[in-house]
Amino acid sequence: METLTVSTTPIEGQKPGTSGLRKQTRTFMGPHYLENFVQAIWNGIGGVEGKTLVLGGDGRYFNDRAAQVILRMAAASGAKKIIVGQNALLSTPAASNLIRKRATDGGIIMSASHNPGGIDEDFGVKFNTPNGGPAPEDVTNRIFEATKTMSEYRILEAQDVDLAALGTSDLGGMTVEVVDPVEDYAALMAELFDFEAIRRLIAGGFTLRFDAMHAITGPYAKAILEGTLGAPEGSVVNGVPSPDFGGGHPDPNPIWAKDLVDLMMSDDAPDFGAASDGDGDRNMILGRGVYVTPSDSLAVLAANAHLAPAYSTGLAGVARSMPTSRALDRVAKSKGLDCYETPTGWKFFGNLLDAGKITLCGEESAGTGSDHVREKDGLWAVLLWLNVLAERKMSVKEILAEHWAQYGRNFYSRHDYEAVDAAQANAMMDELRGRLGDLVGQSFAGRSVISADEFAYSDPVDGSQSAGQGLRIGLNDGGRIVYRLSGTGTVGATLRVYLEDLSDDPATFDADPQEALADVIAAADQIAGIARHTGRDAPDVRT
Ligand code: VG1
Numbered sequence: 001m002e003t004l005t006v007s008t009t010p011i012e013g014q015k016p017g018t019s020g021l022r023k024q025t026r027t028f029m030g031p032h033y034l035e036n037f038v039q040a041i042w043n044g045i046g047g048v049e050g051k052t053l054v055l056g057g058d059g060r061y062f063n064d065r066a067a068q069v070i071l072r073m074a075a076a077s078g079a080k081k082i083i084v085g086q087n088a089l090l091s092t093p094a095a096s097n098l099i100r101k102r103a104t105d106g107g108i109i110m111s112a113s114h115n116p117g118g119i120d121e122d123f124g125v126k127f128n129t130p131n132g133g134p135a136p137e138d139v140t141n142r143i144f145e146a147t148k149t150m151s152e153y154r155i156l157e158a159q160d161v162d163l164a165a166l167g168t169s170d171l172g173g174m175t176v177e178v179v180d181p182v183e184d185y186a187a188l189m190a191e192l193f194d195f196e197a198i199r200r201l202i203a204g205g206f207t208l209r210f211d212a213m214h215a216i217t218g219p220y221a222k223a224i225l226e227g228t229l230g231a232p233e234g235s236v237v238n239g240v241p242s243p244d245f246g247g248g249h250p251d252p253n254p255i256w257a258k259d260l261v262d263l264m265m266s267d268d269a270p271d272f273g274a275a276s277d278g279d280g281d282r283n284m285i286l287g288r289g290v291y292v293t294p295s296d297s298l299a300v301l302a303a304n305a306h307l308a309p310a311y312s313t314g315l316a317g318v319a320r321s322m323p324t325s326r327a328l329d330r331v332a333k334s335k336g337l338d339c340y341e342t343p344t345g346w347k348f349f350g351n352l353l354d355a356g357k358i359t360l361c362g363e364e365s366a367g368t369g370s371d372h373v374r375e376k377d378g379l380w381a382v383l384l385w386l387n388v389l390a391e392r393k394m395s396v397k398e399i400l401a402e403h404w405a406q407y408g409r410n411f412y413s414r415h416d417y418e419a420v421d422a423a424q425a426n427a428m429m430d431e432l433r434g435r436l437g438d439l440v441g442q443s444f445a446g447r448s449v450i451s452a453d454e455f456a457y458s459d460p461v462d463g464s465q466s467a468g469q470g471l472r473i474g475l476n477d478g479g480r481i482v483y484r485l486s487g488t489g490t491v492g493a494t495l496r497v498y499l500e501d502l503s504d505d506p507a508t509f510d511a512d513p514q515e516a517l518a519d520v521i522a523a524a525d526q527i528a529g530i531a532r533h534t535g536r537d538a539p540d541v542r543t
């Protein structure tokens with residue numbers, strides 16, 4: 001086996017976004033593209049010589065080929081060992097767990113998460129640090145800087161490693177350990193939750209459906225929900241991962257998981273429904289006849305987490321990303337918990353979790369998690385809900401109604417304008433940014449602006465600064481609008497408009513959020529001139 005040193009030149013645009021580098025699959029498959037970026041990771045983290053890393057991905061198209069390249073590049077640069085999920089598969093939370101459990105020097109996750117998979121869709125690569133979490137900005141900046149001066153990469157000339165068989169093998173002096181992707185993760189879940197109580201609930205006739213959306217969570221959900229917890233076979237649907245996610249969009253929201261939502265709203269609905277995304281870190285929760293928005297789910301879990309063994313002594317504190325609704329803040333206030341507001345993206349929770357300042361955190365984009373790993377965790381959220389339901393002996397609908405009665409309802413919706421011309425989207429943001437100072441006191445659609453700023457974050461643990469994290473407009477009576485551009489898309493720009501309004505009047509609680517938010521939605525367009533700038537008169541996706 002020979003180590004090759006291959007000459008290359010920098011490739012533009014290899015800048016990690018909200019969650020790693022995401023590009024169209026064909027871009028990743030282009031000459032030197034993956035290799036340049038992987039070498040930049042090695043260079044950005046001070047080399048991999050003598051290091052042990054975890055490797056796995058969500059099984060999308062090119063996952064298997066990319067894994068072989070990464071293994072050969074790790075071996076060529078002197079890595080000691082790579083722990084890889086069987087067939088190069090690992091859900092994002094399972095990868096985070098392995099990195100932590102085996103005390104490794106970090107890991108590489110191959111995923112574009114909720115983006116569709118396939119040769120004409122998206123691929124992605126993300127580096128996670130030894131705490132198991134996505135690399136923070138100082139690390140991703142170093143990796144990006146390394147891509148700009150790339151002149152050569154090292155790769156071993158070798159046959160493919162057999163990743164189907166469990167066990168260890170040698171690749172040019174580096175150990176490759178192929179592990180069961182589910183085992184360690186399932187063991188962790190059994191430690192956190194009262195599996196006996198959930199088993200009794202299910203044995204007593206409680207019914208559920210989990211839609212794995214043809215993505216990575218299938219094997220995990222089958223093993224835990226159907227295997228360990230005794231849900232009847234067939235409770236997990238679309239449970240076999242496929243490279244193009246069955247041709248679907250593995251994003252667990254009412255648009256892309258419509259079949260599940262339709263079932264849950266029908267007469268045949270089971271008691272509980274849930275779905276997860278491409279890489280298994282997101283979750284969508286439903287009860288019979290009710291959809292729980294991710295922001296509400298986070299708040300309900302914060303209010304009830306003490307019912308699960310892992311959180312029985314209470315929470316150290318909680319956190320949410322800035323655009324996430326402030327339903328969580330109300331729970332924190334009533335329980336006397338610190339509540340942190342971070343920029344979008346899980347990497348910003350890492351320091352707070354490591355420092356023990358928070359136990360639970362989440363995002364409006366269907367991400368919820370805790371200090372058990374350093375990624376959001378879809379199946380974990382499902383199991384926490386099941387543990388809570390087993391203890392409360394109430395339906396999802398009843399729990400939600402009780403929650404709103406106690407804390408009020410934060411009506412919430414996100415409107416996405418996809419594949420907008422990037423120049424138009426930037427022009428809209430620039431113009432609004434320039435007018436922020438004049439907005440306070442003005443009225444739009446009958447609502448008056450009481451605050452307007454651009455969110456910037458100062459990390460309370462290491463003092464690092466992150467500017468330009470979204471434009472926020474506060475409206476009277478608890479209304480709020482946030483505008484930001486997505487950092488995970490691969491075509492043009494995606495404009496996200498986050499809409500929120502508060503109600504303490506029980507008579508309104510059953511209203512449709514789009515109706516309850518009508519004036520906030522109208523104000524959002526008037527304030528930013530969305531239609532004027534983008535030529536769009538309606539969003540592509542409302543969640
Ligand atoms: C989106 C979500 C964000 C999430 C990120 C990664 O980012 O808004 O909350 O952390 O995806 O999720 P953006 O920049 O497109 O808004 V995942 O499950 O795709 O890794």
Ligand code: CO
Pocket residue numbers: 092113114277278279280281282
């Ligand atoms: Co994801």
